Amino acid sequence: xxxxxxxxxxxxxxIRNATVLDGSGGPAYGADVAVDNxxxxxIGRVDGDAVRVIDAGGRVIAPGFIDIHSHTDTALFIDPRxxxxxxQGITTxxxxxxxxxxxxxxxxxxxxxxxxxxxxxxxxxxxQTLDEMLSALECRRIGINFATLVGHSNLRAAVVGLxxxxxxxxxxxxxxxxxxxxxxxGAFGISSGLxxxxxxxxxxxxxxxLARAVADYGGIYASHVRNExxxxxDAVEEAISIGRLSGAGVQISHHKACxxxxxxxxxxxxxxxxxxxxxxxxxxVDQYPYIASATSLSVLLPTWAHDGGDDALLHRIRVNREGxxxxxxxxxxxxxxxxxDGGWANVLISSVGRRTSRDCxxxxxxxxxxxxxxxxxxxVLDLLSEERLAVxxxxxxxxxxxxxxxxxxxxxxxxxxxxxxxxxxxxxxxKPHPRAFGAYPRVxxxxxxxxxxxxxxxAIRKMTSMPARKLGLTDRGLLKVGNWADMVVFDxxxxxxxxxxxxxxxxxxxxxxVFVNGRPVVDDGExxxxxxxxxxxxxxxxxxx
Numbered sequence: 001x002x003x004x005x006x007x008x009x010x011x012x013x014x015i016r017n018a019t020v021l022d023g024s025g026g027p028a029y030g031a032d033v034a035v036d037n038x039x040x041x042x043i044g045r046v047d048g049d050a051v052r053v054i055d056a057g058g059r060v061i062a063p064g065f066i067d068i069h070s071h072t073d074t075a076l077f078i079d080p081r082x083x084x085x086x087x088q089g090i091t092t093x094x095x096x097x098x099x100x101x102x103x104x105x106x107x108x109x110x111x112x113x114x115x116x117x118x119x120x121x122x123x124x125x126x127x128q129t130l131d132e133m134l135s136a137l138e139c140r141r142i143g144i145n146f147a148t149l150v151g152h153s154n155l156r157a158a159v160v161g162l163x164x165x166x167x168x169x170x171x172x173x174x175x176x177x178x179x180x181x182x183x184x185x186g187a188f189g190i191s192s193g194l195x196x197x198x199x200x201x202x203x204x205x206x207x208x209x210l211a212r213a214v215a216d217y218g219g220i221y222a223s224h225v226r227n228e229x230x231x232x233x234d235a236v237e238e239a240i241s242i243g244r245l246s247g248a249g250v251q252i253s254h255h256k257a258c259x260x261x262x263x264x265x266x267x268x269x270x271x272x273x274x275x276x277x278x279x280x281x282x283x284x285v286d287q288y289p290y291i292a293s294a295t296s297l298s299v300l301l302p303t304w305a306h307d308g309g310d311d312a313l314l315h316r317i318r319v320n321r322e323g324x325x326x327x328x329x330x331x332x333x334x335x336x337x338x339x340x341d342g343g344w345a346n347v348l349i350s351s352v353g354r355r356t357s358r359d360c361x362x363x364x365x366x367x368x369x370x371x372x373x374x375x376x377x378x379x380v381l382d383l384l385s386e387e388r389l390a391v392x393x394x395x396x397x398x399x400x401x402x403x404x405x406x407x408x409x410x411x412x413x414x415x416x417x418x419x420x421x422x423x424x425x426x427x428x429x430x431k432p433h434p435r436a437f438g439a440y441p442r443v444x445x446x447x448x449x450x451x452x453x454x455x456x457x458x459a460i461r462k463m464t465s466m467p468a469r470k471l472g473l474t475d476r477g478l479l480k481v482g483n484w485a486d487m488v489v490f491d492x493x494x495x496x497x498x499x500x501x502x503x504x505x506x507x508x509x510x511x512x513x514v515f516v517n518g519r520p521v522v523d524d525g526e527x528x529x530x531x532x533x534x535x536x537x538x539x540x541x542x543x544x545x
Contacts, residue, residue: 030058039518040487062460070094072093073096075420086514087527096187103150109157147537149222152190152191152192153198159174183214189219189538192221232257244276253415256397284412291400297383347364349431350394441497446496448492
């Protein structure tokens with residue numbers, strides 16, 4: 001117990017009779033928690049009064065969960081409540097992952113896409129730099145704390161463009177300048193998405209140089225590695241080498257092994273990570289607790305088809321249809337990687353952007369092909385053309401044993417790998433991956449309580465102090481006097497995810513109270529519509545540069 005306060009104190013909030021899990025990984029203990037001016041004021045036997053008193057009745061109180069791998073990015077401009085995140089106990093999101101961030105937005109294609117998004121959602125805010133984007137968000141009220149990385153794809157598009165080629169020395173210097181600017185404006189590091197263009201066109205040397213620029217500011221290098229199938233081990237080795245050569249902390253995103261022939265390889269990659277940690281390297285991984293992944297349908301097409309950007313890809317779909325059909329048939333045959341992942345029956349269409357093919361949402365490509373009297377490979381190209389590439393998929397590629405193995409690793413923390421969603425309104429469409437609403441309660445209910453994969457104390461640490469330490473957040477992630485009062489109160493006997501692949505817009509159960517900076521965003525299980533979140537900017541020591 002950290003503090004005992006006298007009866008002369010009046011707090012803003014007092015939570016009595018709680019089972020405290022402070023986020024450190026230590027054992028639970030019974031205590032009261034008092035909050036004043038948005039910060040934790042006392043923990044222990046608190047005799048003072050408060051404007052509001054909540055009797056936790058023995059329920060768990062923990063630090064608010066930190067989503068180390070989020071894709072909310074610009075969604076708070078559309079719906080600032082972050083409903084799907086706060087209702088599962090998340091109080092801080094780290095966006096800008098997989099090589100894509102909301103800023104900087106400097107290239108012609110990116111500016112055009114942003115303008116289209118602004119018109120679609122009637123957003124007045126416009127920006128080019130990361131500072132302008134964060135400032136725009138700071139002028140709004142938001143329901144969750146927001147942090148971001150800078151996307152490598154953004155930097156490459158701004159300087160090199162969308163072509164599949166090596167950056168020149170001058171272009172690399174320009175990208176390093178943009179990286180430093182983003183760090184000085186508040187980015188927490190850089191992310192790469194090495195299966196997505198244009199990030200995938202970079203060689204290792206380019207990534208090392210940009211990670212060095214980030215390391216100068218104490219930032220991290222987060223990577224969707226180059227391969228999560230047959231070449232997973234080599235891809236993880238590349239991420240390790242980038243960290244070793246640059247000095248930047250490494251975060252391997254949504255760590256997994258895809259395809260039945262690769263199941264079990266995470267034991268090898270986790271051993272590689274553990275060896276690095278044993279010699280003092282700052283490297284960790286994150287995961288979402290599901291066996292299905294989710295991404296754009298266009299990643300099924302070969303890298304060469306993406307050369308030059310979206311317009312070039314759409315042109316190739318029209319003029320080189322037979323060649324692309326041949327490629328898709330090859331990867332879906334026995335021995336091809338898609339067949340290894342279970343084939344077209346295991347690929348579900350989760351959302352379409354232009355809505356002309358809305359009837360396909362929630363269906364497998366095999367089922368859609370049957371309805372259209374076409375081959376699945378033809379449906380892939382048709383959907384991408386009809387929706388101008390704005391098609392998302394869910395793909396069942398992993399196994400439960402691997403999910404549990406990653407979860408047990410001391411190097412692993414959790415993330416949703418999802419944007420914030422809503423049960424109503426503009427962000428309620430499609431059939432998104434259920435991780436958007438259920439990732440953290442799923443860990444607590446299914447993997448901790450029901451399957452005993454990891455202890456509750458360890459799970460809470462992976463959701464709180466571990467990501468906070470990775471990001472350099474010294475006043476969040478722990479229930480500690482003086483820290484910001486980001487807190488979640490839940491019933492460990494009832495907490496569980498409710499979202500499914502068929503019906504993903506379902507609020508988790510057992511999350512009773514969620515506080516962001518001391519104010520309730522979830523109150524007795526209900527969304528409050530309060531918006532106490534803040535934009536977090538990475539601070540650095542100029543004298544160290």
